[in-house]
Amino acid sequence: MVCLSLLSACSEKTEESNSGEVNNTGKKGKVEEIVDEKIPEAARSIELIIEQKAGKLVEKHIEPELEVIGVIDFFQYRNFVQDTFYPIAHKELEIYFDKNRNLTSEQIYDYLVYQLGSGQYKSYYEQLISYEHGYVMPKLPDGEDEIEVVKKQKKTNVVLLMDASGSMKASVNGGVKMELAKESIKKFTEQLQTDTNVALLAYGHKGSGKEADKDLSCKEIETLYPLSSYESNSFTNAINSFWANGWTPLAGAIEKANELLADYKKEEYKNIVYIVSDGIETCGGDPVAAAKKLNESDIEAMVNIIGFDVDDKGQNQLKQVAEAGGGSYSTVRNQSEFEDVIIKKWKPDIFQVFSMQGVTLREIVDHKERLIHIHGKLYHASEREAQRMTNAVYFLQDGEFFSREVESEVVERIKKMQIMRNDHFTQIKDEKDAEARQAEEEIDSAVQAWKEKWSKELEKE
Known part of the structure; x- marks a missing residue:
């Protein structure tokens, strides 16, 4: 775990602190000592990213449903982070980085995940992993069982x-x-x-x-x-x-x-x-x-x-x-x-033969909608985490809290993790879609062969 300590001056008691200081009630009292803030190392592997908890600022200020809202309603998320969330986050970041100006790019990345990371991955990832297309081979009477x-x-x-x-x-x-x-x-x-x-x-x-x-x-x-x-x-x-x-x-x-x-x-x-x-x-x-x-x-x-x-x-x-x-x-x-x-x-009678279908268009559309919905939530969570963190990096560099070189390193790390997440999520989505296509082909092929067989049988009668 990487531990980033507040500047020693912030944790030391001043002479006034030792002798007592007038608080907001007008009475003298001991000022509470600031405790070192321990920043956990951010996940670098996809397995740990899935288990990632929401950043402190994200958890406190952004509703989970809003963070993964669909593209059509994206303006709701955009307007909220621009008008409400970023001002709060920038203030918090300024306070912290004003006291911690010599951090490495990796330490900065850890802190940004600690504050701005998404905590939505596990829930939707489990849905994606356990996703089933729902296609079922229809019962095809063949006379062989009787x-x-x-x-x-x-x-x-x-x-x-x-x-x-x-x-x-x-x-x-x-x-x-x-x-x-x-x-x-x-x-x-x-x-x-x-x-x-x-x-x-x-x-x-x-x-x-x-x-x-x-x-x-x-x-x-x-x-x-x-x-x-x-x-x-x-x-x-x-x-x-x-x-x-x-x-x-x-x-x-x-x-x-x-x-x-x-x-x-x-x-x-x-x-x-x-x-x-x-x-x-x-x-x-x-x-x-x-x-x-x-x-x-x-x-x-x-x-x-x-x-x-x-x-x-x-x-x-x-x-x-x-x-x-x-x-x-x-x-x-x-x-x-x-x-x-x-x-x-x-x-089967002639009506059954000609009406029998394989995987219907409705089933295909339903499968794709469900799969895209789950994958979309993961994608939005990943993209918006990266956007929040990149915004923070540019804001901090503008305030000269670290150099251009450090800025580039942090942004590179953010993009690298973003790509890793998105590629992994998309790979699973594609695998699930391929499973559905294979099942669709098998079902359609079986139904077509069955229809051809029984069409010929019925012609003989």
Whole structure:
């Protein structure tokens, strides 16, 4: 640390001081001894600059928001520093440098940072470092997760979890949800290859929707068709053996599927779980955690969910469950939509193909605005620190507090640090922008390839 002491004459007691001096109250009193002011060495590395605290004068007189105000409103900052801040700063600088006239250029730089440096770097730098463009690869239905996968895999397990809670008794366009779901499930299983194992589990089918039956309903998750090859009569008997009655232990059903598939490791089996549900968990479980555990286990099962006439709250939860399970969520309102989803393997329709977009212009503009905003704050803080310090150097040299040679050395140091800061901030901004461009290209390329593929597929139909 560089310590700059006030002139000894300023710290010594005068003869009047020793004998007492009349103060502003008219009474004699001892004049307080001036203590040496210790000036810390200013940061010279970018790592330390980021941690830099605001200069004493800046902290006291300039509002943080004003220091980094945008270019459009720059006149607000300019007018304030010229009319208010510089007169205060110049007075303080005159007092100090009048008592410290033999400082080196580096000591002068340290003092200027101590008084005029910006303290805004850390906050905005952390935002810049952690910045994310926000581009997300859209879900591109490819038919590979459903029946087409089943056709290609020698060993495939399909586990069907049927929500049989009381709400499945409700009617939709075409009939009762429970009946329509059963009919569509039977059509789906009939299309499975003979070497595919299938299981059917029902949950919510015991008891009723009354509070007294909640415990029974939540615990009873029944395997009605054990995991084995598909046999039409047996499966039909199984799916016709229950009805919609009680509560919704969705998490428990997923955990049951996990137990059922525990011995079928991903190296040898393709494990797919289909959930047909019309609402959220009502038994206190955590279906998102259960789906995540299932997908991340050694069996690596994919969880696909069909939401049957589900409200917004239910859709939100079911989407999270499907995402946690590495699968897809689709919502349907009637039997036709249901069959389109489960029998057509989540194939996209012609509208989806032509409307699917990669990264949108709006997303690009939003990314650039956010990135420029954060970088701009750092740039303004850096530029205005340099301006304040350069102004101070010229003011002090005009007052002949140091030589022209020292003035040049200090200004050179200020510019050097300014360039280092700005180059570093810009480098990070450019890296973040490059990451966004790469993600944009990858997403757009994937979407374009998907559209071309499915355009050809749809032409064949």
